[in-house]
Amino acid sequence: MFRGVHNLSVDTKGRVKIPTHHQAQINEIYSGKMVLSIHPDDEFLLLYPLKDWQILEEKISALPSLNIHTKRLKRKLIGHATDCELDRVARILIPSTLKHYAHIDKKIIMSGQGHNFELWDENTWHKQFDSLDTLSKQIQIPIELAQLLL
Template identity: 75%
Template sequence: MFRGVHNLTIDAKGRLKIPTRHQVQINKICEGKMVLSIHPDDPCLLLYPLKDWQTLEEKVSALPSLNIHTKRLKRKLIGHATDCELDSASRVLISVTLREYANIDKKIIMSGQGNNFEIWDEHTWHKQLANLDILSEKEDVPSSISELTL
């Protein structure tokens, strides 16, 4: 499980160093092989271990191909997917196209989401969190969340 929020920096070549606490886990579960893609709804990137990505890709591929929502999801999520592998310094290269999509310049946030990571431009991350707080105040909390014990 990938947890935690990490403040990181992209180097001049567009490489992201994976935090030390996740390096062993990534090498163990996927031998450093990962997939990077865009989030279909948010201006961020998704980084998955190859095995988890393959499971997700199979589910998306099984959706009705003529449905407009399926087309959108496939074109964004699968169409932008890029295989990547941790290099000897535990870095992942983020292509210019993906960095441009997420407005990533130098400072980023890498947020563990369980079986994957979200990669955000630092400024966009903070704006998104504030926006989610505002939006959540306008809606009732679903019972499935209000019944959750922390």
């Protein structure tokens, strides 16, 4: 499971180093093979181990192909998916099209989400984080979520 928030830098070639804490897991369990794609609704990137990505891709492929929401999801999520592999110093390359989509420049936030990571431009992350806090104060917490927090 991937957990934690990490402040990282993107080098001049568009590479980012995976935090040491996650390197062994990615290399040992997933052979360093990952998939990077855009999020279909927000301006950030998703990074999945290849095995978990394949499970997600199969679920999406099983959806009705003529449904407009399925088409949109496939075109955005699967259409932008890029295979990547950790290099010898545990970096992945972020293609320029994906960097552009997520407005990534030099500083990013990598947030562990259990089975995957989110990669955010640092400024966008802080704006989104503040926005979520504001919105969550305006809406009552669902009972299922409140029970988890006990």
